[in-house]
Amino acid sequence: MSLPLAVVIDQLKSTPASVIPILSALDKAKSTFASVSKVDLKHLTSRTLNLCRSNDPYSVWCGINIIYVLADSSEIVSAEGSAFFGQLLKVLGSQHAQNKAVLESAIECLARLCDSIRGKPTLTREILTPNLSSVFTVLLDKLALSPYLVLGSLKKLIQEHPTTSRPFANKLKTHILTFVMEAQFLSYPQKLRATACQTLACLPVIEKDAPEQHWLRDVHALISELTSTVEIYASFLNVQDDQEASTLLKSLGSTDHESLFPLLSIDINEPSSIFAISQRVGVLFELLQGYLLSGTKFPVVVPIGRVLSVVDLVCSLNTRFVSFKREIRDADVKQYVDISLTQCHFSALGLLQQLPATFCALLVPHMLAVLATLELLVFLQNKRLDHARILANEPMICEVIQCTSSFLGLTSFFADHSLISRILEAAVFLVQPRAGGQQLAGDGGKVKLSNQSKSARKKTKRNAAVPLSDLISHEHLFRQTVP
Structure with missing residues (x-):
């Protein structure tokens, strides 16, 4: 009551x-x-x-x-x-x-x-x-005290009152770009990142003339910025040996766009600085996703072909197919570049995964090319699945599988399974039961016996056999369920 x-x-x-x-x-x-x-x-x-x-x-x-x-x-x-x-x-x-x-x-x-x-x-x-x-x-x-609520409110106000919000647009854009350039931006909650990017994407509505042209110009600028950022990897890799990658770099690059971000500082003597490239690529893909997936109050022309091309470019920069330059000999540098490229691939998948729900039939003509790109991301060694790297990068492989499923869902029938054979193999491998003690019988379980007495070696052998006997007799206790 x-x-x-x-x-x-x-x-x-x-x-x-x-x-x-x-x-x-x-x-x-x-x-x-x-x-x-x-x-x-x-x-x-x-x-x-x-x-x-x-x-x-x-x-x-x-x-x-x-x-x-x-x-x-x-x-x-x-x-x-x-x-x-x-x-x-x-x-x-x-x-x-x-x-x-x-x-x-x-x-x-x-x-x-x-x-x-x-x-x-x-x-x-x-x-x-x-x-x-x-x-x-x-x-x-x-904005700094409660970015999620403030950005959400500002986005609504800009969309509903573009004329009144016009004097504040430049200041808001500066605030958002400063926010997304923070080193920890990609660690923020997904809703906050999406709201920031969508708020930036709605700013063209304040333009008096042809807001759709300003929107399209921003999208092209983001694609060009992505291209120029991943081109930094050409300093480490023989990109010119890959005809497709070099062609995409030339076609997508642009010298007349105004850069949104300051220049990156990469020092080969500090290999960890290489991660700044993948950080920048991740932020740019988030911004591009904000433009492509947030609705507008005016009709726009979406350059879906260029969007898929830049995804293809990022995924084609793969150390499986593009070798390191001869002068790059440091193993640490190679490892950092490889990990950084994997992070870029994961960022590209984040955008690609969202496209089918929004653009549906527009993606069907590009489906075979997308599936071929996705298969490039499955880790192989000697033409077989690289199980260790697949497990180490399980979230990314799961994203590849989910993305493949989303694109296959655009049609009612798909005949050419050779394009997704590796992806299917990776999916089958990931759902297999996993033995938590599988390393006990491997090289890591070997015991050095060279300097021990005969009796000590026998005792050590008996002790070392205990975990192995449990693994054989109670295998079900060592299996891990697939998350």
Whole structure:
């Protein structure tokens, strides 16, 4: 049973012990606010605003959440919308914004208030539009404190109010590019990365003329940036010996695009710096995915052929097919390059995996080429599966298998199984039961006996045989289930 409105108003004289019953009662009563006296509604809103003005963070949090519920009432918003906006902006500009709960509640409440007003011409003109500039300013200031919520709110505001957001576009773009250039960006939650990239991708909507051309230009710039970044591997590999890779480098590269990022600094004397290449490639694929998979309010021409070509280029840079240059002799450098290339392949798969759900039939003409590219990523040794490397890179191989399945799902029948034979073999291998003690009988289990006495050797032999006997007699206990 919910509380009567009179009781709710009375409880708001001071900070409530629990705001949950009040929120529940207001949520149920908001449909009847049209019949409630203006005096009672004024008491309700004024006491809610008083909570937001409190010095106690909990009281402020309670007031914000009450505004969140009241924002659904057109009667209250039309009368107190400006006051709500003003108080929420004050909270976000005060020391209370250092409290995570208060900050996130205020950002969500602002977004809810904007959504409830948007689409109503009079309220938009009198309440929302005058406050939008202040909303943009405050949200940009709080971007570092709550990037996911702020970017999501800004994205919605830009899409719905492109003209008002135009003065803030360059500053927002700078903030996002700085954010994605952080060394730990690829370690952030996937939702946060996607929101950042999609917010950047929606910025062309603010352009007065031909926003679709600006969108297409950005996509081409990302592809060119990807090409110029992976071209750095040509300093280590004989890329010119691979005709397909060299052709793709020439066709996809461009010298007239403005670089989004600063130049990379790679020092061959510090092999770990090579990972900066794969880091940059991963970020660029995330940005490209944001452009391709987030919807626009204007029709665009998607260069799907160039997108698949840049994926093919990245996957074709493989040490199985492209040898190292003669001057690259350091084993550590070779290993770092190999691992870095594998990371690039994984990033390319992240984009490729998402395309079938969005572009469907447009990908069918490219399906055979994509499957051939995917098979290049299966690790082989002497024309057989390299089991050790497949297990070491299991997430990537699983992505290859999933990507293959997604593309095969575009058609009802596929006849040429030779294109996916290696992928099928890898899938069969990964689902086989795995013996956790399989190394006990291998070279790693050998015991050096040369300097031991005869009796000691016998004792050592008996002790070493114990794990092997368990492995033979209780094999099922050493099997690991496939995740």
